[in-house]
Amino acid sequence: MRRTQLISTYGVGALIAVDDRSYIVSGLDTWKNDARRGGALYEPRLQYWLGVSYFRLPPADEPPAGDGVRIRMFPRWYSCPGCKVLQPWKAFGTQEGKSVCRLCDRALVPSRFVIACENGHIDDFPYFAWVHKKTVPDTSASEHNLTLESTGRTASLRSVVIRCSCQKEASLQGAFGKRALRNLGIECGGRRPWLGFGTEQPGCDADPRTLQRGSSAAWFPITRSALSIPPWSDSLHQRLHEHFAVFDGALDDGVAESAVLNMIKNSGMLQDSRFTAEEALAAVHERRELRVSARPDSDAEAGFEPANPLRQEEYRQLFDGTANAGRGDDFECVPPERDRGLPPPPGVQRVMLVKRLREVRALQSFTRVEMPDPTGGDTPGAALSAGGVDWLPAVEVSGEGVFLTLDQRRLQEWERRSGPVHRASVLKERHELVLARRGTDTRVRPSSPVTPRYLLLHTLAHVLIDEWSLDSGYPAAALRERLYMSDSMAGLLIYTATSDSAGSLGGVVAQGEHRRLSRTLESALARASWCSQDPPCMEAEASGVDALNLAACYACVLLPETSCETNNVFLDRAILVGTPDDPGTGFFQGRS
Known part of the structure; x- marks a missing residue:
């Protein structure tokens, strides 16, 4: 695994398949952390914001010792495709270094199913309880040996049958229901296998949910980042x-x-x-x-990420730029040098070229079952370590970008129009329903932060990234957005910040020159005015995860997940270009 994947894809608590076994990435207190070998990262603003002393690069594997990031076997239950036996892996008595059934010499298969809860706990699927709680238990049986069989009659879970030697059996049909386990009296055991035995948190009141072992819902990272x-x-x-x-x-x-x-x-x-x-x-x-x-005074202050104090400090620095930047400095931001006599494109107040930037991305925590609130709410996260660890895993990336702000006077006039207000209110209401369903604390997050301004900035960033990926030769996945949105901020930064070689091609800052930006913005808006899925796309009343998009699909606005701050939600291209019935909904309509 690449180091960056240990922040975004396979971090602490994530499941990973290696050959014919399945593992869970162990806690930070088991990671190799030798300061003498380097690997320490520093970003003071983010350190104090997250309450840690420093960050560390995920350790690299060092053959033949193999002492990099530790992993633990999980799930514990395996089955044999030959004799159909279903039991804990150790019960098979397999030889060290192998994972085969001693009876039929077939490779063992890790359990396809696990259970997890929204608090981050995860455990083996309770096969024994599932079979015997769905049927009348046979108290006369002296032992209970389970087998897992697939009848092959259908592709559904009805064909996956668990049988016990006491003659009881049950299919897995209905196991994925939201309260399927709770209705049988099966509660979350608070297990945290990534931290080892003895770290359970008994008394968890969250409903355990059945997941497929490879499901994306089994691990959602909570990451935080800051520019230097x-x-x-x-x-x-x-x-x-x-x-x-x-x-x-x-x-x-x-x-x-x-x-x-x-x-x-x-x-x-x-x-x-x-x-x-x-x-x-x-x-x-x-x-x-x-x-x-630097520490946030409250959870509310740390909540909506595009408006928090970290972003406010970055916004001021990006807006003002740097008068002098030394050769070894990590940040350089200047106004466009060419076409000084030309104004920025209509609707844009200021453009700045960020010739050097450094971003530190840290893994703060993770969740399961429910994706964290994309606007950075109060989603509780699971612990990354069992003991007192004063650091977090992080990666640093360097790149370049273009920062632009919108014309405040034109923006405030547009925000009073009925079209954008109505479309934003639709998504705001839906988002608040999602927050209520998740039990978000309204004292921390009184309401959804979705506004016409937020939809405009977010959708504009997406169409510019799409356009620049065509004009500058960058793949869209090599570009990222960073939004700055509040009553006093209306800016966005599009930048290359990736450890991949695609992030070092150069040329993104050239997109910020006024003449070129005017041309690419015009082209981007022309593309956004028509989608190959129209008219259904423009007329859509709901799309995306939790119906949190309006006129947005993969043919027009959506980007690779790595490029978007909010997992491709809160998007609406009608906010940019208007609708056939109401062109005035679009911020850029009537531009000259």
């Missing part, structure tokens, strides 16, 4: 990262600043640099102030 912006992206702070804990501890212990200055001089962090020890000490104090102010 000044002053934290400057070369001085990069040199300070590994030494800050020492200097910070000395100041906490009351060591005089003159002594700390000597510590800085003797640390070697300023070797071959233009910085002085006094400047480094000022940077230490700057970092100490950030530690106090």
Whole structure:
């Protein structure tokens, strides 16, 4: 597995198939974490926001030791396709290093089914309880040996039958119902096999749900990210990262600043640099102030990600740009240099070229069964470790991009029109129904954050990514969106930030030159005005997951999942170009 996949696809608690066995990725406290080998990542704003001391790259496998990310066997139950026996893997008595049935010498097959709950717990499917709770138990039987057979009569679960040696049997029909297990008195056992035995959380009141072992619903990551912006992206702070804990501890212990200055001089962090020890000490104090102010004051503040304080700081920096950027800095943002006499496209207030950027993406937690709220709500996450671990796994990616903001005066006038207000209210009501169904705490999230402004920014980012993938040669999956939306913000950043070679081709910043942006925006809106699925697509009253899209499909607006912040929901191209009955719904209608 690639390191980035251990953040997005196969992180802690995720299921993974290796050859003829199935495993679950173990907790962080079992991961190899040798500081001497490097791998530590730092992004001060995100560190303090998430309450950790630092981040670490997922460890790489080092043959022949194979001591990278640890995994544990899960599920425990296996079946033999030959003799049909269904039992825990250890009960087969197979030889070490093999996974074959000793009776018929056939390769064992891990259980196709597991049970999980919304709190992140996961367990083997309760085959024994399923058979005997659906039938009258035979108390005279001395033993109960299970077999799993497929009758082959149909492709449904009715053909998958569990039989017991006590003559009881039951098919798996109905096992995937929302309350199928709860109705039989089967409760969640609070098991957390990724953390090992003895880590159960008894008393879980969530309904256990049956899932296929390879289902995408078995693991949803909760990731958080931040851009490195000044002053934290400057070369001085990069040199300070590994030494800050020492200097910070000395100041906490009351060591005089003159002594700390000597510590800085003797640390070697300023070797071959233009910085002085006094400047480094000022940077230490700057970092100490950030530690106090960066943590969110409440869950509400951390909720809607496009409007949270991390994004607000990035928005201000992207809007203002950087006057001077050193060679070793991680961030450089300047206005377009060519066509200075030309204004930005109609409807766009400002365009900035982000020639250098660094993004750190960290795995904060994960959920199961229900996908986390795409707007960054209060979805509870499962623990990544059993003990006290003061770091999170993360990856850093570097790239470039284009940042643009919308014309506030034109935007405010458009937001008062009935068309966009009505279409946004439809999705807002549906989103609030989803939040209510999931039991979202209304004290943390009083209502859905969906507004006409949000739909506009999100859909505009999608059509630009589609257009730029054709115009600049980038695959759409190599481009990402980053939205900035509140009453005082209306911006979006489209950037290349991928560890793949496609993220280093160069040329995205060229898309931000006024003349070229005007041309590509015109082309993107022309493409959005007609979809090969029209008229059904434009006339759709509901589409997408949980019906959270309107006029949006894979033929016009939807992107690869890696490019979108919200898993391809809250999209409506009518917000951009209007409808045949009401062209005024479109923000860009009447542009000149």
